[in-house]
Amino acid sequence: MANGAYDIVVLGGGSGGYACALRAAELGRSVALVERAELGGTCLNRGCIPTKALLHAAEVADQARDAAKYGVRATFEGIDVAGVNAYKDKIVSSTVKGLTGLIKSKGIEIVAGDGVLAGPTTVRVTAADGTVRDLKGQHIVLATGSYPRSLPGLDIDGERVISSDHALKLEHVPGSVVILGGGVIGVEFASVWRSFGADVTIVEALPHLLPLEEESSSKRLERAFRKRGIKYELGTRFAGVKTTQGGVSVSLEDGRTIDAELLLVAVGRGPASEGLGLEEAGVATERGFVKVDGFCRTSVPTISAVGDLIPTPQLAHAGFAEGILVAERLGGLTPPPIDYDGVPRITYSDxxxxxxxxxxxxxxxxxxxxxxxxxxxxxxxxxxxxxxxxxxxxxxxxxxxxxxxxxxxxxxxxxxxxxxxxxxxxxxxxxxxxxxxxxxxxxxxxxxxxxxxxxxxxxxxx
Missing domain, CATH: 3.30.390.30 (FAD/NAD-linked reductase, C-terminal dimerisation domain)
Structure with a gap:
């Protein structure tokens, strides 16, 4: 827009943000979408899509190994990590390209840079070259997503102690891994690495893997993992980690230690809310999450928030639904609030x-x-x-x-x-x-x- 004013300025081009932008454009609203990296956010670039590609490669490896069971003669010769990564990266890049084209085709302006709130109707964007631009919007939608969390005092160095972001870029199959956290991310990486031939141990403080699921489902998964040779320590707290010559030595609260090449920290994701100017703009937060009502409205009438930034299920499809809900509400429709119990949850392990x-x-x-x-x-x-x-x-x-x-x-x-x-x-x-x-x-x-x-x-x- 020549005058710099839009109906809606969306801060963040991940699942929640781009869904909101697309639906708002369909409803005839002028939209600017601010994104500092690639469109698609965590899900497309560092989450759902690349991890599922890895899991599919893992399934193919298992099928090759087990082919004789089905009367098929095949030999499994190992994992070509560069080949696996090339396959994964191609899926991601082609999807990002398609998404970028779709967003541009709808007349949405994509603004590249780091955005912060500069008031209840202004987003200040700093581009990579340092130039600053203020975007005015009748309404602002915050959709900045999340980052991989750690525990207090546990430093993720990206070498021996890694997050899921680093795990997706590994250029070799680790010989052995300790995974801290038995939630969705930990369980999925355990499944991949075991299929690729690694020795895997999950450490989970709660009594079961996937502690939010039905207990019988967790027990079924644990039984299947035991059969696959995936080890786990349940109801066991992490005490610390030291780097050793061969990798890491992970100590547990009961005094035992587990040695491995890598420690993957998979204790959940935190809201990317720091440094956004929320407090100055009067947006209420709790434990870093932006507080919203059932219609994703924040404490400031001109600002809504969606996706991993708010305390709802951290699922891409929940983000899509929240983005659409906000766009429809701002477009004058009357969408019902989301029943989060009715949102399906899937862990793509084997x-x-x-x-x-x-x-x-x-x-x-x-x-x-x-x-x-x-x-x-x-x-x-x-x-x-x-x-x-x-x-x-x-x-x-x-x-x-x-x-x-x-x-x-x-x-x-x-x-x-x-x-x-x-x-x-x-x-x-x-x-x-x-x-x-x-x-x-x-x-x-x-x-x-x-x-x-x-x-x-x-x-x-x-």
Whole structure:
């Protein structure tokens, strides 16, 4: 805009920011999108997309190793890390290119540089060459994302002690790794490195891997990891790390030590809120997160915030939904608030863990009387063909709708979409039981679980 005034200035070109910019442009608003690095943010450049590419390479390695099981003669000769990285980087760069083209085609102005708030309707952008430009917007949307967190006193040096950002750029397969944190990021890297041949130990302070998931899903994953030779120390606190000649020596609170080549710190991601000028602009924060209401409005009427910067699930698809919600609200529509229980969650390890809705514990805490059924994938022919083990667990309110769907097994991330529809449309088990699932597919496991919950089990043992 020649006069420098836009309807909306979006600070951050990741999932939440660019979704907001695209939807706002569709609704006829003039938009400037400020981004200091590549468009696509963490998810596309340092998160979801490159890690899933690595996980696919890991799956191919496992298939090559296990080919004889399927009567196929193949030999596994090792991992060409440069080749794996080239494959991963090509997926990322082609996706960034496509996204950049899409955003430009919608008439959104992309402003490269570091942005900070310079008031309730102004973003000050400093370009790489030092030039400064003020962007005025009737409304500002903060979407600056997150960074890999560490623990107090634990320095990430990028050499021996690394974050997920460094892990994606490794040019060799480490011989051994200790992973601090058994959440999604830690579990996914454990899965990749084990498939690539590394010796892996996860250290998790809470009693289970993926502590936010249904406990039975966590236990299934732990059993599968044990079978794969992935070691883990649960309910165990990290005490410190020293560098050694061969790598690192990680000490635990109980006095034991684990030696490895690398320590991956995967204790979660913190909001990138420092130095944004939030306090000066009057934007309220809590523990670094920007405080928002159910419509992503901050304490300042002209400023909204979305994505990892706010204390909602740190998922790209939650960011997309928040960005769209803000754009529609600013575009004069009346979007409903997001039901975060209805947002699907997937860990892309081998086996995958996927869920939507609430856990058994949460359902009981909320006062529901529940029925639940666990369908073992051992009874599902497609899962047998794929050589995967796991389960589909469905929780329903007595005489009421499905409250949660929890899955473990190969490719269940693709199945959770049906669970997401079941939960969000408040379907009754009997209604889902009426639906006919294609045979032989893994989706039948979802159908079978609902048949059993509706009191007419088919291929269910016990």
């Amino acid at each position: 086996p995958e863990v996927a869920s939507v809705g609430i856990t058994t514990a949460a359902a009981r805490e909320r006062g529901y009387e529940i029925n639940e059924i666990t369908y073992d994938l051992a009874g599902n022919p497609k899962s047998k063909i794929l050589g995967t083990q796991g389960e589909v667990k469905v929780i329903a309110a007595v005489d009421g709708p499905v409250l949660g769907v929890h899955m473990v097994g190969a490719r269940v991330g693709e199945l959770i979409t049906e669970g997401q529809l079941i939960y969000n449309w408040e379907a009754l088990p009997g209604e889902v039981a009426q639906l006919i699932h294609a045979h032989p597919t893994q989706s039948e496991a979802v159908g079978e679980a609902h048949l059993a919950l509706a009191g007419k089990p088919l291929h269910v043992h016990g």
